[in-house]
Amino acid sequence: MLFGATWGRQFVPSLRAAWAGTARLSTSRRVGALKTGLVGLPNVGKSSLFNALLGTTQAEAANYPFCTIEPNVGTVLLPDERLDRLAHQQQAQRTVYTTLQYVDIAGLVRDASQGAGLGNQFLANIRECDLVVHVVRVFPDENVTHVEERIDPLADIDIIELELQLADLGQIERLRAKHKNLRLKEPVMHAAAEKLHHGLNSGLPASACELTEEEVAAVRSLGLITLKPMIYAINTEEDQLAEPTGATAELVSALAERGQHGVLVSAKFESELAILPPEDRLLFLEDLGLTPSQTGLGKLVRASYQRLDLLSFFTAGVTEARAWSLQRGAMAPQAAGVIHSDFEKHFIKAEVIAWDQLLEAGGFSQARERGWIRLEGREYAVQDGDVIVFKTAA
Numbered sequence: 001m002l003f004g005a006t007w008g009r010q011f012v013p014s015l016r017a018a019w020a021g022t023a024r025l026s027t028s029r030r031v032g033a034l035k036t037g038l039v040g041l042p043n044v045g046k047s048s049l050f051n052a053l054l055g056t057t058q059a060e061a062a063n064y065p066f067c068t069i070e071p072n073v074g075t076v077l078l079p080d081e082r083l084d085r086l087a088h089q090q091q092a093q094r095t096v097y098t099t100l101q102y103v104d105i106a107g108l109v110r111d112a113s114q115g116a117g118l119g120n121q122f123l124a125n126i127r128e129c130d131l132v133v134h135v136v137r138v139f140p141d142e143n144v145t146h147v148e149e150r151i152d153p154l155a156d157i158d159i160i161e162l163e164l165q166l167a168d169l170g171q172i173e174r175l176r177a178k179h180k181n182l183r184l185k186e187p188v189m190h191a192a193a194e195k196l197h198h199g200l201n202s203g204l205p206a207s208a209c210e211l212t213e214e215e216v217a218a219v220r221s222l223g224l225i226t227l228k229p230m231i232y233a234i235n236t237e238e239d240q241l242a243e244p245t246g247a248t249a250e251l252v253s254a255l256a257e258r259g260q261h262g263v264l265v266s267a268k269f270e271s272e273l274a275i276l277p278p279e280d281r282l283l284f285l286e287d288l289g290l291t292p293s294q295t296g297l298g299k300l301v302r303a304s305y306q307r308l309d310l311l312s313f314f315t316a317g318v319t320e321a322r323a324w325s326l327q328r329g330a331m332a333p334q335a336a337g338v339i340h341s342d343f344e345k346h347f348i349k350a351e352v353i354a355w356d357q358l359l360e361a362g363g364f365s366q367a368r369e370r371g372w373i374r375l376e377g378r379e380y381a382v383q384d385g386d387v388i389v390f391k392t393a394a
């Protein structure tokens with residue numbers, strides 16, 4: 001045992017791991033399996049990107065629009081070098097990374113809300129996502145059909161955003177039609193629905209409809225897509241990844257001017273790369289003068305994490321080294337609650353050390369001797385990279 005029994009029950013990774021994975025989320029600060037939905041026009045590379053992220057060929061990716069009909073769902077590990085190093089130091093028997101779930105759906109077209117293409121009913125899969133990745137085609141390959149028969153990423157973005165807004169407007173209209181006396185029964189929801197109806201009808205995304213926090217919570221169950229955080233995945237040629245030029249660079253700056261964040265990916269190339277053995281992958285990248293961190297996938301996963309305003313904290317022992325996701329700004333008891341809801345209720349204290357300090361010290365006991373392990377209480381805001389041992393009452 002690392003710590004004295006007088007502290008009562010404490011987190012033992014091996015015993016708690018199985019529970020923690022299924023722990024129910026009871027506060028908004030808790031973070032379970034986060035879902036990211038891929039949206040975009042048909043044939044822009046959504047399924048290729050999905051395959052690249054998963055390192056599989058699970059989703060059919062081919063050069064014809066509406067290749068995907070049934071949604072593909074897969075789980076991606078968030079690689080974390082800090083965790084690898086902690087696991088090595090602790091000689092942990094296993095390493096458990098945090099995960100993100102990705103959902104790949106059929107392409108949307110202009111007038112999808114009126115039933116064009118495959119319609120927009122499959123957006124239901126995106127409503128339950130926490131983050132939306134909008135895949136935009138910049139790659140010029142003329143052998144790959146573009147449904148609008150031209151390459152114009154900003155115009156494509158406008159088509160998709162309008163369709164997402166119309167889908168949200170449909171949700172609000174259904175709500176208003178279903179609950180005639182919403183004003184009396186659910187005044188906050190009613191106020192939110194009125195603002196959204198007006199805003200979406202004037203061409204604004206739900207995120208620009210100036211909802212209060214309370215109103216956002218009241219309409220959460222509707223899963224409004226334009227209320228979710230969004231990232232653009234700019235699907236380009238592989239030689240544009242390190243230093244974009246031409247149309248790719250223009251799109252990056254146009255998005256930045258709109259205050260939007262774009263991540264460069266090369267979906268076809270990265271999906272081919274992802275299924276190579278790791279040694280070949282590195283050689284392949286070297287040939288192109290790229291490092292693994294310059295590929296789009298790593299950047300996209302990190303950007304997703306940032307956009308969701310998450311941080312990682314770690315638990316590390318002989319049986320398991322594990323990364324956990326937590327909403328930035330959350331306090332130590334809430335971090336304990338991510339592992340198990342009982343831990344939040346019975347939280348006493350947390351022993352905390354930054355991951356790099358623990359590595360520098362050479363282990364927990366050496367860190368303790370140097371006085372580097374801090375005792376933190378309920379008011380401690382957990383920092384990215386903290387290694388924590390929770391003390392909880394039995």
Ligand SMILES: Nc1ncnc2c1ncn2[C@@H]1O[C@H](COP(=O)(O)OP(=O)(O)OP(=O)(O)O)[C@@H](O)[C@H]1O
Binds near residue numbers: 041042045105144237
């Ligand atoms: N960066 C790229 N450069 C060149 N070709 C690409 C690139 N990304 C994807 N492609 C090609 O585009 C075609 C369409 O890709 P994919 O099937 O992934 O699109 P999709 O968005 O999932 O389409 P759908 O909506 O029809 O399911 C495939 O032939 C794929 O190899």
Ligand SMILES: [Mg+2]
Binds near residue numbers: 046047048105106
């Ligand atoms: Mg597809």
